[in-house]
Amino acid sequence: MTALIPLFVVVPLGAAFVVVILAHVRGLKALTPLLAVAAVAFNFVAALVMLGGDPGRLSLLVGEWGLNGTPLGIEMVCDGLTRLMLVTINLIALASIAFARSYMRRFTSVWMFEALFLLMTGAMNGVVLAGDLFNMYVFIEVAAIASYALVGFGCETEELEAAFKYLVLGTVGSALILLGVTVLYSLTGHLNMARVAERLPVVGATGPAALLAAVFLLAGLALKAAMVPFHAWLPDAHPSAPAPISAMLSGVLIKAAGVYALARIVFNVLGPNPQFAMILIALGALSMVVGVFLAVGQWDFKRLLAYHSISQMGYVVLALGVAAEWAPTDRAIAALCLFGGLFHLFNHAAFKGLLFLSSGSIEQQAGTRQLKDMGGLTRTMPLTSFCCRIGALSIAGVPPFNGFFSKLIIIIALVLAGHPVLAGLAVLVALMTLLSFVKVQRYALEGEPAGGAKAAREAPAPMLAAMLALAAVCVVSGLAMVLLRDQLFGPASDALLAGAKGAKQLVVGAMP
Amino acid sequence: MGIAIYVLTFALLLIGIYAVVAKKNVIKIIIGVLIIEYAVNMLLVLVGYRPAAQSGDAGTPPVIGPGISAEEVARASVDPLPQAMVLTSIVIGLGLTALMVAMGLRLYEKYGTFDMDQIRRLRG
Amino acid sequence: MKHSGMTLIVRSVARLVTGFICVFGVYTAVTGHVGPGGGFSGGVILAIGGLLLVLAFGRHGSLSLFTEGRCRVAGAVGALGFVLVALSGYAQGGFFVNGLPHEWETGGTILLSDLAVLLNVAAGLFGAFLALSAFRRRPREV
Amino acid sequence: MGVEYLILALIGFMLIAALVAVETRDLLSSVIALGAAGFALSAIDLLLGAPDLAITQVGVEVITLVLLIRAEVTRRDTSTPALRDALRTGAVLLAGGLVLAVVLLAVGAFGDKAALPAFGEPVLAGGGAVPPGVSKDYLEKMTLTRAEGGTGAGNAVTAVLLDYRAYDTLGEATVIFVSIIGAYAIIRRVGRKREGESL
Numbered sequence: 010m011t012a013l014i015p016l017f018v019v020v021p022l023g024a025a026f027v028v029v030i031l032a033h034v035r036g037l038k039a040l041t042p043l044l045a046v047a048a049v050a051f052n053f054v055a056a057l058v059m060l061g062g063d064p065g066r067l068s069l070l071v072g073e074w075g076l077n078g079t080p081l082g083i084e085m086v087c088d089g090l091t092r093l094m095l096v097t098i099n100l101i102a103l104a105s106i107a108f109a110r111s112y113m114r115r116f117t118s119v120w121m122f123e124a125l126f127l128l129m130t131g132a133m134n135g136v137v138l139a140g141d142l143f144n145m146y147v148f149i150e151v152a153a154i155a156s157y158a159l160v161g162f163g164c165e166t167e168e169l170e171a172a173f174k175y176l177v178l179g180t181v182g183s184a185l186i187l188l189g190v191t192v193l194y195s196l197t198g199h200l201n202m203a204r205v206a207e208r209l210p211v212v213g214a215t216g217p218a219a220l221l222a223a224v225f226l227l228a229g230l231a232l233k234a235a236m237v238p239f240h241a242w243l244p245d246a247h248p249s250a251p252a253p254i255s256a257m258l259s260g261v262l263i264k265a266a267g268v269y270a271l272a273r274i275v276f277n278v279l280g281p282n283p284q285f286a287m288i289l290i291a292l293g294a295l296s297m298v299v300g301v302f303l304a305v306g307q308w309d310f311k312r313l314l315a316y317h318s319i320s321q322m323g324y325v326v327l328a329l330g331v332a333a334e335w336a337p338t339d340r341a342i343a344a345l346c347l348f349g350g351l352f353h354l355f356n357h358a359a360f361k362g363l364l365f366l367s368s369g370s371i372e373q374q375a376g377t378r379q380l381k382d383m384g385g386l387t388r389t390m391p392l393t394s395f396c397c398r399i400g401a402l403s404i405a406g407v408p409p410f411n412g413f414f415s416k417l418i419i420i421i422a423l424v425l426a427g428h429p430v431l432a433g434l435a436v437l438v439a440l441m442t443l444l445s446f447v448k449v450q451r452y453a454l455e456g457e458p459a460g461g462a463k464a465a466r467e468a469p470a471p472m473l474a475a476m477l478a479l480a481a482v483c484v485v486s487g488l489a490m491v492l493l494r495d496q497l498f499g500p501a502s503d504a505l506l507a508g509a510k511g512a513k514q515l516v517v518g519a520m521p
Numbered sequence: 522m523g524i525a526i527y528v529l530t531f532a533l534l535l536i537g538i539y540a541v542v543a544k545k546n547v548i549k550i551i552i553g554v555l556i557i558e559y560a561v562n563m564l565l566v567l568v569g570y571r572p573a574a575q576s577g578d579a580g581t582p583p584v585i586g587p588g589i590s591a592e593e594v595a596r597a598s599v600d601p602l603p604q605a606m607v608l609t610s611i612v613i614g615l616g617l618t619a620l621m622v623a624m625g626l627r628l629y630e631k632y633g634t635f636d637m638d639q640i641r642r643l644r645g
Numbered sequence: 646m647k648h649s650g651m652t653l654i655v656r657s658v659a660r661l662v663t664g665f666i667c668v669f670g671v672y673t674a675v676t677g678h679v680g681p682g683g684g685f686s687g688g689v690i691l692a693i694g695g696l697l698l699v700l701a702f703g704r705h706g707s708l709s710l711f712t713e714g715r716c717r718v719a720g721a722v723g724a725l726g727f728v729l730v731a732l733s734g735y736a737q738g739g740f741f742v743n744g745l746p747h748e749w750e751t752g753g754t755i756l757l758s759d760l761a762v763l764l765n766v767a768a769g770l771f772g773a774f775l776a777l778s779a780f781r782r783r784p785r786e787v
Numbered sequence: 788m789g790v791e792y793l794i795l796a797l798i799g800f801m802l803i804a805a806l807v808a809v810e811t812r813d814l815l816s817s818v819i820a821l822g823a824a825g826f827a828l829s830a831i832d833l834l835l836g837a838p839d840l841a842i843t844q845v846g847v848e849v850i851t852l853v854l855l856i857r858a859e860v861t862r863r864d865t866s867t868p869a870l871r872d873a874l875r876t877g878a879v880l881l882a883g884g885l886v887l888a889v890v891l892l893a894v895g896a897f898g899d900k901a902a903l904p905a906f907g908e909p910v911l912a913g914g915g916a917v918p919p920g921v922s923k924d925y926l927e928k929m930t931l932t933r934a935e936g937g938t939g940a941g942n943a944v945t946a947v948l949l950d951y952r953a954y955d956t957l958g959e960a961t962v963i964f965v966s967i968i969g970a971y972a973i974i975r976r977v978g979r980k981r982e983g984e985s986l
Contacts, residue, residue: 015740029721071954072741121972147958158969164978195568198910198920217892523906535883540809545866580836583943599836601943616966623970678940681838689846769967
């Protein structure tokens, strides 16, 4: 099992290098899409195998560099949370790359897209598998650079401007993360997360130097996760990318490089305490409310979805914050919050990926992203509209779908944790979300076909297959929640709640 | 003395952030990003420094070579790990520069200006 | 297209110096395990050598052998080589396990990794420079 | 203690060069001032016992300067300051002041206990609250065999980069690769095909 861990990173990276070589060999260029799909499919299957296997922590010392239980090199860790993230990332990646087979036909040099896509996916797998602070930074940076280029892939004017803005802000965020890592290293002499967590209390986990590290890390990761007030780049960058990339960015990149890293560092490295909890709660609540208010007024379909990403990630960060507040005192409430938060994280990946893919399908067929120029898509594109509707119902939190359950759990957890005001806000935001998606239904799907929608035809089969698969996930994961809780979310929240104490267990595995 | 060195490094970081946030010329923004990289890299090298055995000399490199024995390296050389991190970070910065220059050139080609305000206005 | 080179003096000096720069770049890379330097420094220096020739002689002067496409392939081959070094560890029992003779001043796979990185960095940077300078010179699109 | 004063002077020079680079209106001067700061940084690297970094920094600086000078299609920064920029500057100054206050606390300017190790006394040197970190092993095991924790490289930075932490370097090689493929993708002549066009 541990031998499988590096392959999550190496297979996509190696495939990307091979794609570049194949693209320059006459006659072999046609193989690149197959290779890309095969690499992502391999990762998805491997993620399912990992999920089905032993639910405990797996640890791999890269290069077998360890002495008497001390890692000398880099450690890769696969625990419950990592497994959940691996499944999420590779599920959305598989759907997106399958979708891209047809969608990207309109673009030139598609092999560059495939190479960048594979590099981004592999790097995100690297982020969630990292048991080492600097390693995490490196892979966050690889994923981010690939996404900067992919946002500008269409080379149109707005796309370039959005990509440049995203690049500059993203780089500032990365620099802040590296500063935080530097401070932690100079305090503890280690980069291994478990070792840092172990030694931080000795030098003063609440002292000014640790505070400095926390300020840098939280600010940098909040920038990556597009939390309000660091969200300025997201509403430009996410809609500008080609649709499969929008699905990847909103669906998994802001989670892997932002929220996941934030959770890991707050819970497993710095250790949960009331100050960090307050910061996370404030960031989460603010993003949740501001994001939805900005979304309601949007008429550009993809931009509307992007603002909803900010708002929905607000739910997740809010739940994480409340969990951090209760983790030292009441484990049960913290576990419930984490369950809600992580469940919503997975659900958001599924329905936001679905919505962005269907928006891409609509944009391609109807030739517009403006809701006012559409109408009656149910008649001209029945299957796409069906998928879009399932995604909208899920994000709006309508009962049998997955979004309803995760929001319900978060709200219950907030009430139990003694935050009735925040729970009320969460309900309000859910209603606003519903309102905004009623608008989407009303203008895009219902009524008489208008504008570009008149000439629209149903999307090609690969695109439909990707959307239907994600729609099935949205329906099934809502109903199968009780089943999934022990399989997926139990080990994941345990991994976070083990905190700095559990981090010591990270260091196992073969020593020479 | 040491405190002044650290504080000036953070001042350099702030100059970079100021350029990124307040300047509107694409080239100036790129320069701001590069200044931020300098500050971060410098801080990394600084935290690994320890003075050479003979005071007044530059720090001992973590390299065994003519005139530097293994014992001396183990006893007095500077920390190699932050240097490896900086090397990574320098290379990341170089890659980013290439990407930023590509985007800057492309923006100029499309809009005929480096001014982000004008670019925004032209976009409408 | 007529290339824009520089004056005769610059060209002569460039011709003389480039050889030394390139040799120094490779030397820096292959001695990285025993002295200062390594694949990255070597690759950057090697790229500077190529850059100097292009600046002095123009795009089509002397390096028409190294096209953008070939540079991309060479960069990918370098990166793939590094991945293969990583995977070769599986033969020894794990990811990135250094399996070659590993005593004092041999460095095991370090030399191989240095060479792979050298190719990756030098070819990548030189190719990027070619692409950017070719872009700079082409007429504005409508 | 001569080295520390030299480092301080060089950092001061970098600050001035950075300010010139940010504030001057002529873009060519601006880029050259940035280059000056970069070369000062490589001198600092040399003083701090990092010859590897000094070599790489000089090389990277040259390439950066060439790329930036090539990128300068116009020479003037023609942007005009507006009220919003003044507000932004104010916000930066405010946030910067706060960060500097935390930095002062963190570097132990007020004699705090849980501060960063003082300059010149890294964790590696021992003597702090925590035992020296992994770097101590890197330095002490340089001439040993693999079984005892050595790599067989005479340069500890290379040993860390390509053996102990070779996996990071895989990421690093990937970064160069990804940003260069990204640059190619950004400067493609045409991004999207038009109707019925095949490229």
